[in-house]
Amino acid sequence: MTSSPGGIDARALRLLRHPVLRRLAQAFFVAFLLMVFAFLLIRLIPGDPAMILLGDEATEEDVIAYRKLLGIDGSIPSQFGRYVSNLVRGDFGVSIRSREPVLSIVGKRLPVSLWLTVTTIVMTIGLALPLGVAAALYRRTWFGHAFQIGASVLVATPVFFSGLLLILLFAVQVNLAPIAGYHAGFPANLYYLWLPALTINCVLVPVLSRILQSSIVETSSEEFVEAAIIRGTQGWRFYWRYLLRPSLAPTIAALGYFAATVVSYAVIIEIIFNLPGLGMTLVDAVRNRDYPLVQGIVFLSGLLVVGLTFMADLVNGWLDPRAKIR
Amino acid sequence: MTPGIAADSPVGRLRQVELRRHWRQLNAESRWGVVILAVILVLSVSVPLLSPNDPYGFVDQPLQPPSAAFLFGTDHLGRDLLVRVFAAARLDIALAILGVSVPIVIGTFIGTLAGTTRNRVAETVWDGLVNALTAFPEIILVLGIVAMVGADIRGLLIAIWISRWAQYARIARAKSLALRDAEFVQAAQVLGYSQLRILVRHIMPNVFSEALAYALSDFIFIIVIIGGLSFLGLGVTPPTPEWGAMLAEGRLYLRTEPWLILFPGFFLSLTAIGVALLARGLERISKGEDE
Numbered sequence: 001m002t003s004s005p006g007g008i009d010a011r012a013l014r015l016l017r018h019p020v021l022r023r024l025a026q027a028f029f030v031a032f033l034l035m036v037f038a039f040l041l042i043r044l045i046p047g048d049p050a051m052i053l054l055g056d057e058a059t060e061e062d063v064i065a066y067r068k069l070l071g072i073d074g075s076i077p078s079q080f081g082r083y084v085s086n087l088v089r090g091d092f093g094v095s096i097r098s099r100e101p102v103l104s105i106v107g108k109r110l111p112v113s114l115w116l117t118v119t120t121i122v123m124t125i126g127l128a129l130p131l132g133v134a135a136a137l138y139r140r141t142w143f144g145h146a147f148q149i150g151a152s153v154l155v156a157t158p159v160f161f162s163g164l165l166l167i168l169l170f171a172v173q174v175n176l177a178p179i180a181g182y183h184a185g186f187p188a189n190l191y192y193l194w195l196p197a198l199t200i201n202c203v204l205v206p207v208l209s210r211i212l213q214s215s216i217v218e219t220s221s222e223e224f225v226e227a228a229i230i231r232g233t234q235g236w237r238f239y240w241r242y243l244l245r246p247s248l249a250p251t252i253a254a255l256g257y258f259a260a261t262v263v264s265y266a267v268i269i270e271i272i273f274n275l276p277g278l279g280m281t282l283v284d285a286v287r288n289r290d291y292p293l294v295q296g297i298v299f300l301s302g303l304l305v306v307g308l309t310f311m312a313d314l315v316n317g318w319l320d321p322r323a324k325i326r
Numbered sequence: 327m328t329p330g331i332a333a334d335s336p337v338g339r340l341r342q343v344e345l346r347r348h349w350r351q352l353n354a355e356s357r358w359g360v361v362i363l364a365v366i367l368v369l370s371v372s373v374p375l376l377s378p379n380d381p382y383g384f385v386d387q388p389l390q391p392p393s394a395a396f397l398f399g400t401d402h403l404g405r406d407l408l409v410r411v412f413a414a415a416r417l418d419i420a421l422a423i424l425g426v427s428v429p430i431v432i433g434t435f436i437g438t439l440a441g442t443t444r445n446r447v448a449e450t451v452w453d454g455l456v457n458a459l460t461a462f463p464e465i466i467l468v469l470g471i472v473a474m475v476g477a478d479i480r481g482l483l484i485a486i487w488i489s490r491w492a493q494y495a496r497i498a499r500a501k502s503l504a505l506r507d508a509e510f511v512q513a514a515q516v517l518g519y520s521q522l523r524i525l526v527r528h529i530m531p532n533v534f535s536e537a538l539a540y541a542l543s544d545f546i547f548i549i550v551i552i553g554g555l556s557f558l559g560l561g562v563t564p565p566t567p568e569w570g571a572m573l574a575e576g577r578l579y580l581r582t583e584p585w586l587i588l589f590p591g592f593f594l595s596l597t598a599i600g601v602a603l604l605a606r607g608l609e610r611i612s613k614g615e616d617e
Binding site for chain 1: 464465467469472581602603
């Protein structure tokens with residue numbers, strides 16, 4: 001990425017070498033490879049996909065039409081060329097089942113998944129931050145030990161079990177949440193989203209608060225913390241600027257890293273809680289062998305994670321000068 | 327104890343001594359992990375073997391609560407839940423081991439290969455490849471592959487193998503980057519050993535220990551994926567006893583017969599907790615934090 005383009009003055013060159021730009025170029029390269037993987041995915045089908053979908057009694061014309069629909073007619077390089085140019089123009093193909101463009105299906109279902117993700121992350125921050133700080137400050141007391149044990153148990157409990165337990169507790173025993181379902185529109189949708197979000201956080205919060213805890217413990221032995229104490233820095237300013245802010249970077253980086261996990265678990269959560277989001281669409285598409293829809297959702301979810309990781313990197317650089325993107 | 331070696335023979339006694347020494351080296355966490363896993367393994371073998379009931383057989387009225395005759399009650403079709411839970415343990419653990427063992431070998435080999443090459447272009451492309459493969463949300467990639475290969479046990483295993491090797495390759499590459507200039511590798515080169523021999527006999531064994539440590543945490547993830555996809559009806563399908571599939575079946579009776587999900591879910595979580603404790607304990611031992 002840093003080859004010297006002739007004729008460009010030094011300032012432009014420096015800009016080209018800017019770390020953020022280089023990370024961006026890297027992200028684009030990864031996005032391109034995601035495209036290649038998504039393209040190759042349909043080639044994992046053993047046999048002729050068109051024949052699988054149509055059955056043995058299909059006519060020749062039908063098979064040819066289906067191959068065209070799936071984008072598997074012509075040579076492999078020409079297929080790939082068409083695939084890429086279609087994607088760039090925002091054409092992700094057509095769902096075999098409903099004949100609706102993949103992108104418009106995704107557009108319809110995405111808001112539910114996004115609301116779930118946002119609710120989850122807000123809840124994550126609200127829970128992991130105080131828990132991590134408390135676990136660091138009181139790590140030698142009973143609270144610290146209880147925290148360790150509780151975190152280990154929660155992390156190892158699969159979401160589809162903890163989700164059912166939470167339904168049993170909050171929807172069946174006490175009537176604080178619906179058993180399943182969804183209604184669009186903020187803030188009414190929060191009533192349907194808080195329990196699914198809590199379920200994902202059963203895994204996420206223990207991991208992140210643990211990272212935050214060990215990171216705070218590490219920061220507190222740094223020289224600049226000692227220097228701040230000696231200078232007499234006190235109160236909120238001390239906690240935020242010298243203890244919490246430098247310790248947040250690994251947590252934010254981990255949050256970026258776990259973005260993929262959140263999106264992953266959201267699939268199962270949407271099925272358990274009957275939320276009509278992208279995850280439910282994907283599972284339905286897998287059941288119906290709707291290959292273009294599966295391909296599109298897999299690619300877009302990868303893209304989403306690349307974007308989120310990139311953003312986490314940027315926030316990281318702002319929070320902690322030591323972790324600035326190199 | 328290996329069959330054929332009597333406990334009181336010299337070899338047998340040596341084994342016992344060694345086992346005891348290994349046990350003493352463990353810390354509390356890893357000991358708990360070993361105990362939990364041993365109990366589950368023993369139960370998963372003995373319960374289906376000793377019980378008169380078959381995991382597929384109908385033994386009584388459906389949806390009986392736990393009782394002396396049926397410790398875990400009966401499921402919605404009137405099958406013995408106790409036998410089914412531990413038959414499922416056998417299947418789930420076996421599948422998870424199968425799911426871990428292929429990626430660890432393939433990934434370690436590819437990663438070591440990538441770590442020992444000195445080609446700049448290959449390194450850049452490699453980075454992108456692994457980053458891209460690991461950028462896909464795990465369950466979504468597995469779902470995507472299952473959609474193409476087929477929604478059954480075979481498709482599930484293939485999906486896990488394709489999607490999990492990259493992590494091992496990443497670990498192996500980082501480790502072998504450090505090893506390729508080590509003195510014992512240089513010595514092997516001076517001795518004129520072939521590249522492949524150095525790779526497989528000298529570098530890979532050293533990389534493998536780190537990969538094994540990761541494999542323990544990967545095992546948890548894979549057993550959750552197996553259960554998760556079966557829960558969605560896209561992996562192991564009924565009537566085969568499998569924890570995730572049993573949770574999906576029991577979910578319909580959540581309000582009135584919660585034990586249908588409590589027992590399979592509890593043992594699935596307990597297995598994962600056992601492995602997690604073992605992994606954390608071993609990690610702390612290798613860091614020298616304990617004893």
